[in-house]
Ligand SMILES: Nc1nc2c(ncn2[C@@H]2O[C@H](COP(=O)(O)OP(=O)(O)OP(=O)(O)O)[C@@H](O)[C@H]2O)c(=O)[nH]1
């Protein structure tokens with residue numbers, strides 16, 4: 079059994095950083111992983127991917143040669159990958175018992191409604207991968223509860239936060255973990271001399287909990303906007319109803335500066351893909367002698 083983790087989420091949510099931290103963490107835990115870059119526009123990697131879509135096709139070439147914009151170009155690159163899926167099969171080779179971390183591009187449309195990622199997942203499943211996704215949302219989103227739940231306030235409907243996670247989950251239909259990334263930016267400042275710090279810290283913790291298990295009532299929290307704009311209020315009420323009826327989204331907080339936090343994320347991933355559950359029990363000869371405590375007598 080092989081395992082793949084699609085690392086998804088909006089632009090800048092920390093996908094590539096998550097991948098490189100997780101690769102390092104896997105190694106430190108004496109486990110192995112392979113990193114695959116699925117972003118044809120990627121420029122720089124802290125952890126060099128061993129499989130890279132840019133070796134098949136790059137966004138820059140697509141835009142130059144076919145005169146596409148960045149979004150059309152990205153879709154073209156994905157379609158090209160699916161048409162040349164033999165390339166991927168060959169690159170994937172015979173890796174066994176490892177995690178394949180797939181660093182995805184940040185275009186949200188790719189997750190919420192295009193059939194391209196579902197097709198890729200289907201193919202991975204056909205060639206024996208058990209696949210799951212992590213969806214990263216950066217912790218700064220909780221500073222704006224409207225942005226956290228629904229859409230950017232532009233004229234175009236763009237789901238963000240909870241709703242984007244929800245539509246991506248529904249579009250992909252694979253085991254799923256939502257992660258609130260960059261928690262180091264939220265939990266910092268604990269050693270302040272301020273006597274109110276402890277109390278403020280506690281309140282902050284309680285507040286964060288309302289975002290980790292999204293409490294849609296936050297949307298109806300007496301903001302002046304809700305009173306002045308009836309349509310806005312009605313929209314929020316409808317979203318509250320939607321989230322209450324379909325409580326699909328919960329977030330796992332992740333602080334990459336903390337090894338326990340990374341380990342916790344990894345154990346959630348292990349759990350949703352049922353890592354190792356189908357493996358044959360190890361024969362004694364496979365075990366090193368050091369695996370047993372010395373007999374004392
Ligand atoms: N403080 C903090 N910053 C982070 C963390 N993860 C990522 N960043 C920063 O956030 C920015 C974006 O991170 P990336 O990992 O490139 O995000 P991405 O989701 O891969 O971005 P795209 O590929 O462009 O969609 C970078 O400046 C990172 O240094 C984190 O856990 N904590």
Ligand SMILES: [Mg+2]
Nearest residue numbers: 093094095117
């Ligand atoms: Mg990236």
